[in-house]
Amino acid sequence: MSYLQLCEVSKTYGIGAAEVQAIRDVNLVVERGSLVAVMGPSGSGKSTLLTIAGSLEEPTSGDVVIDGHVLSSLSRNDKARLRRRTVGYVFQDFNLLPGLTALENVSLPMELDGVAAKRAQRTGTAALEELGLADRARHYPDELSGGERQRVAIARAVVGERSLLLADEPSGALDSANGEAVMRLILSACHRGVAAVVVTHDAQLASWADRVVFIRDGRIIDQTVPPPTPEELLEDLPDPTPGR
């Protein structure tokens, strides 16, 4: 069942001679529980695609549908509520608030959404525990390593009832072992039913996805074919029965 859908989405910045078309006629469907990677070079439009998918920006034309809601038909308040409750972002540079502890960073979005402080903290603590950060909950971002900061950012993105995870180069400047750990966490969120989109230029990160979509000059030009299932592989085997 599709959870996120982009239908013929285009985005243009500037006007006249300064007009730049960042993405053109993009169609993308992301199912619940699946991880889609959007792979392209710098300036290909992949970050614009992500901000539009997460309703941080309006498309110039086309529609974005999240969990059955057509964003263009929602009021500003309804859109903001849907975004707070449903969408989690992970950015390359983590974007943690430096004056808040790891736990406060994770629980703040829930409190902003009207969840009682104690309940938000309980949920936040559970999310940090799940990512192996129980003992770092009271630490501030500058007391955490790069890998730990990114795990806090992931905890913040998937905490509560959020079911759409959007990540922009989520391994940032982390080394490849930490990059792998980040992708494993995103994948395990998908196994719990979260729909995720990761944009990256890095083939190793993209290879964790169920489907890799290639973007060039604002257009989706290609995508990977899903690997055969074990059942399909068995069907392809020659029949061992003699004489048949």
Place this chain on the structure above:
Amino acid sequence: MSVRHALLAFLSEGPKYGLQLRQEFETTTGEVWPLNVGQVYTTLQRLERDALIESEDGDKEDGPQKAFHITEAGRKELGDWLSTPPDLTSPPRDELVIKVLSALRVPGVSVHDVIQVHRRYLVELMQQWTRLKEDEADFDVAFALVADAELFRLDSVVRWLDTADARLKRAKLESQPAKASPVIRRRLVARR
């Protein structure tokens, strides 16, 4: 992959039988490179001929009952091999490089489309390795090492394709065949 030196490495732990060596080879390489018994015994015969190993039972026929141990010359050979860098200085005759260079010259063919076909294939291969690693890495470190090596190798090819794609776009080379400058050509010839 040097089967010869891998067998010397296993024998450096102590005397072993042929079948045991085969099993250890497959386990150590994450069972990615199967090795048949014939290969094991042929390699052991050559190692014995070169005095790098000796059989425990003298002239007894090769077979499952015959154990081998490493000699001092074998230990030296193994030490030298471990610290000798493999030959990575091959000239740029890679098939994929030649396909991309050739695509530049074929009328009606977009080199960017050719690059994308290969990029997609490589990423699909990487997805398969990553899936295997996802399932196995926690239990089998040897397999994870082999999968990582393959992923980095494929990744380097994807990066080359990405760089070629961007370079060709910048240089607008699609309409004119690429020609190596005389200086570069001389360097390539010198490396062969």
